[in-house]
Amino acid sequence: MAPKRTAREPTPSAATTQASSTASVPAIPTKASLKAKDNQSPQEVALGIWQNYLDTTPQRTKLIDVFMSFLVVVGVLQFVYCVVAGNYPFNAFLSGFSSTVGQFVLTASLRIQTNGENKADFGELSPERAFADFVFGSLILHLFCINFIN
Amino acid sequence: MRWLLSFLLLGLLSVVQAVSSSGNKLLVVLEDLAEKSKYSKYIADLEGRGFSINYESPKSDKVALFELGERAYDHVLLLPTKAKGLGPALTPKLLLDFINAGGNILLTLSSSNPTPTSLVSLLLELDIHLPTDRNALVVDHFNYDTLSAAEKHDVVLVPRPDAIRPDVKNFFRGDGKGGDVIAFPRGVPQELGNTSPLLTPILRAPRTAYSYNPKDEGEAAEDPFGAGPQLSLITTMQARNSARFTVIGSAELLEDAWFDAKVKRSVGLGGVGTDAKSVKTANQAFAAEVTGWTFNEIGVLKVGKIEHYLNEAGVKSNITNPKIYRVKNDVTYEIEISEYSWDKWVPFTPQAGDVVQLEFSMLSPFHRLPLTPTTTTKNSTIYTTSFRLPDQHGIFNFKVNHKRPFLSNLEEKNTVTVRHFAHDEWPRSWVISGAWPWIAGIGATITGWVAFVALWLWSKPVPLKLTTSGKKIQ
Numbered sequence: 001m002a003p004k005r006t007a008r009e010p011t012p013s014a015a016t017t018q019a020s021s022t023a024s025v026p027a028i029p030t031k032a033s034l035k036a037k038d039n040q041s042p043q044e045v046a047l048g049i050w051q052n053y054l055d056t057t058p059q060r061t062k063l064i065d066v067f068m069s070f071l072v073v074v075g076v077l078q079f080v081y082c083v084v085a086g087n088y089p090f091n092a093f094l095s096g097f098s099s100t101v102g103q104f105v106l107t108a109s110l111r112i113q114t115n116g117e118n119k120a121d122f123g124e125l126s127p128e129r130a131f132a133d134f135v136f137g138s139l140i141l142h143l144f145c146i147n148f149i150n
Numbered sequence: 151m152r153w154l155l156s157f158l159l160l161g162l163l164s165v166v167q168a169v170s171s172s173g174n175k176l177l178v179v180l181e182d183l184a185e186k187s188k189y190s191k192y193i194a195d196l197e198g199r200g201f202s203i204n205y206e207s208p209k210s211d212k213v214a215l216f217e218l219g220e221r222a223y224d225h226v227l228l229l230p231t232k233a234k235g236l237g238p239a240l241t242p243k244l245l246l247d248f249i250n251a252g253g254n255i256l257l258t259l260s261s262s263n264p265t266p267t268s269l270v271s272l273l274l275e276l277d278i279h280l281p282t283d284r285n286a287l288v289v290d291h292f293n294y295d296t297l298s299a300a301e302k303h304d305v306v307l308v309p310r311p312d313a314i315r316p317d318v319k320n321f322f323r324g325d326g327k328g329g330d331v332i333a334f335p336r337g338v339p340q341e342l343g344n345t346s347p348l349l350t351p352i353l354r355a356p357r358t359a360y361s362y363n364p365k366d367e368g369e370a371a372e373d374p375f376g377a378g379p380q381l382s383l384i385t386t387m388q389a390r391n392s393a394r395f396t397v398i399g400s401a402e403l404l405e406d407a408w409f410d411a412k413v414k415r416s417v418g419l420g421g422v423g424t425d426a427k428s429v430k431t432a433n434q435a436f437a438a439e440v441t442g443w444t445f446n447e448i449g450v451l452k453v454g455k456i457e458h459y460l461n462e463a464g465v466k467s468n469i470t471n472p473k474i475y476r477v478k479n480d481v482t483y484e485i486e487i488s489e490y491s492w493d494k495w496v497p498f499t500p501q502a503g504d505v506v507q508l509e510f511s512m513l514s515p516f517h518r519l520p521l522t523p524t525t526t527t528k529n530s531t532i533y534t535t536s537f538r539l540p541d542q543h544g545i546f547n548f549k550v551n552h553k554r555p556f557l558s559n560l561e562e563k564n565t566v567t568v569r570h571f572a573h574d575e576w577p578r579s580w581v582i583s584g585a586w587p588w589i590a591g592i593g594a595t596i597t598g599w600v601a602f603v604a605l606w607l608w609s610k611p612v613p614l615k616l617t618t619s620g621k622k623i624q
Contacts, residue, residue, distance in 0.1 A: 060611055067602040071595065078591040089585050096588025099595045107602075131606065138599055145592050149579045 064111045068104060075100040092149050099145035103138060110134040169200040171490040172252070172446040173224030176201040177215070179208055179240065180229040189229070192404045195438055199447065199492075201225070208236045215239065215248045224253060225445045228269075230260035230401045235268050242272035254394045256444045258401035259338040261287035276387050277343030278397060281375040283363040288339045288381060288399070290359035295333060295413040297428060302364075305335040307415045308383065310432065311353050317503035318555050321448050322352055322439050330432035333413050337400030339381035348389060350555040351382035352396075352440060358419060384440060392558035396444040409434040443556065447492050450558045454486030454530050458548055458564065461536055474567040476575070479539045483508055483548055485521065485562065488530040495529035500554075506533050509549040516540040521550070543570040 040048070057065075078097050087093045113122050113130035122130070176196065180186065183205055186193065196203060204223070206213040208231055216222055226248065228240075245255060259265050264284035273280060280286075290306045299305035310330045313320035324330050332353070339361045342349045360377035375381075387395040402408055414428040442448050460467035460475065461482040475481060487506065489498035500506055509515040517540065521533035539546075546568050552560040579585045 058611070059609060060606065063602065063605055063609065067598060070598050074591055074594045074598070078588060081587045085584075085587075089579070089582050092579055092582070092585035092588040096591035099592045103595050103599060127611070135603060142592075142596050142599070149585065149589065149592060150576055 058116065061111060061115060064107055064114075068107050068111070071100050071104045071107065075104065095145040095149040099141060102141045102145075106134055106137050106141065169493070170224065170442075170446045171450045171452075172254070174201045175223045176203045176225045176227060176445070177213075177223040178203055178205050178227045178229065179213065179231075179236075180205065181207055181209075181231040181233065183207075185229065188405050188407075191406045191409050191434065192437060192441075195434070196441065199438075199442070201445070208233060208240055213237075213239045215244050215253070216251075221248065221251045221253050226253060226255045227441075228255065228257045230258055230263040231266065232263050233266065234264075235266050240268070242268050242275060245272055246275065249389050249393045249395055250391065252391055252393050254444050254446060256396050256398065256441060258398045258404065260401040261285055261336045261338050265338065273340070273397065276395065277346040277349060278382075278385055278387070279341040279343065280338060281361050281363070283365070283375070285365050286338065286361050286363045286375055287336045288334065288355055288359050288383065289362040290356055292358040292416060292418040293356045294416050295335075296416050297412065297414050298335070303416075304362075304364075305333055305413070306337070306356065306359055306383075307413055308332045308334055308353060308356060310436065313501075314350060314555060317501050319449070319501045319557065321443050321556055322436065324432060324435050324439070329429075330436075331413060331415065331429055332436050333403070333408050333411060333431040333433055334383055334400050335402040335408060337383055337398075337403070339376060339383065339399060340385050340397060341376050341380060342382055342385060346387070348387050350386050350388070351384065352386055352443075353382070353384040354379040355381035355383055386444070386556070388556075388558070390559065392450075394444045394446065396440060398440065403433055404437050409437075442492065446490070446558075448490065449556045450490040451498060451552070451560050452488045452490065452495065453550075453560060453562055454488060455484075456486070456548075456562060456564060457484040458482065458566070471564070472566070474569055475539055476569050476571065477539055477541050477543050479568075480536065481539055482534060482536040483521075484524075484532055484534045485550055486527075486530045486532045487560070489557075497526045497529065497531040499523070499531060504554065506550065506552055508535055509551065510537070510539070510546055511549055512542070512544045512546045515549075516542065516546070539568055543568050 075097065078093070078100060082093050082097070110130055110133075112118055113125060113133075114127040178193075186205065193203065214222055215226065226245075228236075249255060257269065259269075259280070265280060270280055287304055288306050289303050291303050293307050294300075294303040295305040295307055308331070309328070310324055310332065311320070311322050313323075334353075339355060339359075342351060355378060357378045359381060361375035361381060366372075383399045385397045385399075389395070398404070408431055411431050411433075412428045413431055415423045415426045417424050417426075439448070457470045458472075459470045459482055460472065461480050463480070466482070485506075485508075487498040488495040490496075506521040508517075508519050508521050510517040510519075517537055519535045519537055521535050523531045524534045525532040544567075546566055548562075548564040548566065550560055550562045579589060
């Protein structure tokens, strides 16, 4: 989810800037139109971001991102099934879906805490400690979900 | 030795004599003991049915319905008196107290003796209205006795009454063959209020009868008190505690003279009875039925044992009448009902079209189910029903509320707690196939997590290479 979102978000903004630039070509050049003068296509922008992501992201953060996108797929599948096939038994849906969502949230926290660029915010907290918290929280979540699904 | 003998005698006595289901102490209030002879056959009937009778005059000092705060008698028969009042021992208040204490009263009226005002007010209290003319009586020009009242038409001949509703038991039909005639001589008609559900008439006046005051000079009755079946000749009131109160409009109906009398009906509407023969009245049998009903000899219901138990999947639980059930339990309820019939308890069967019902209620009934008779013993019927408790927890009652005209009231309530499912009583998730996708969801999440943790621990943290180009892009 995280890489996709980062990849997607600039794309529409690039598209809008392009659209606005084409509409306001004869008008006074704005800041956005000035920026778009690099003549990059949206594909190129996206590819650039992706390349940048591959270059600058540590391997462990990439691992986290893979896991999170896996969770998004599992969560979407469960939700779609619930919409299509009905929510009986509801506690099973709640526990299955919330286990995925909860795991996603915990993993996102781990990603924030272990990110080298956030060192200023988590100076006290070592990545090992963050990982231990993550494992502890996940175990509680799994136990809760298994108990709740009965 | 002597006490043994007396006990034996007492036992024999109680076996031999038929007795009302609620005791045999009967007080007969009549003005003059000499009047007793007029009712000798009726009284002999009562004694033959096992009543021990005390005779008192209303003026007597000894007459008292209560003794030390308890009922002194089980039943009271009030025969007409000439006195204007009944004295301090038989005030309407005391008579009502007597009913409230479970005593039965049979009240007879007579048009020749104006009804005492205290009795009129007692009847008003029960929503039974008497004609305002003190001498009013029932007259019928189409159903009178030609032998005794050819001139005055004040001996009304009535057939035995039909059941008031098809689903109500008729205790007053005699042998049921029909053709019986009841002579109702010079009776006082009653009108019943609409509001009281406790009042039921036994005998209504024929369609052509009306209330007439013989003191009126006019040829025709103007503005009569009532006419036709609006007039009740014999009225009953069964109180909520099943105490019974009956008004017989004509005390003469009970007299020997009318027990034996031969009557011949007049020509009725549409030429009915043109070839009528003189027949003997059915007064004696009818009086016995009315009196028997009033004095709890017939139409009395009794509940024996009540059982309810868990009956899951057709397996009867050993624990009867548990205090607690769970929602959606399968439960069986059994109730044993007997009916008293003159001298013994017999199995109770509701009239065709009627049914005994069980309510399973919390404030309002969640279930109202018919009870079906399953077993019949010598003197009772066992009614059963099985059902699934509602999906609602709380305090519930098994309630049988059987109130029917002419039958004593049954109101049985057994309170149970209905609890919700315990945590371990729900079906496991894998039993429900609908839950499988979400079990798979949890499984995938946990497996993915385990794989992630393993990879994380296995992988070595790679130091971040911060290139200048990366900073440029950001």
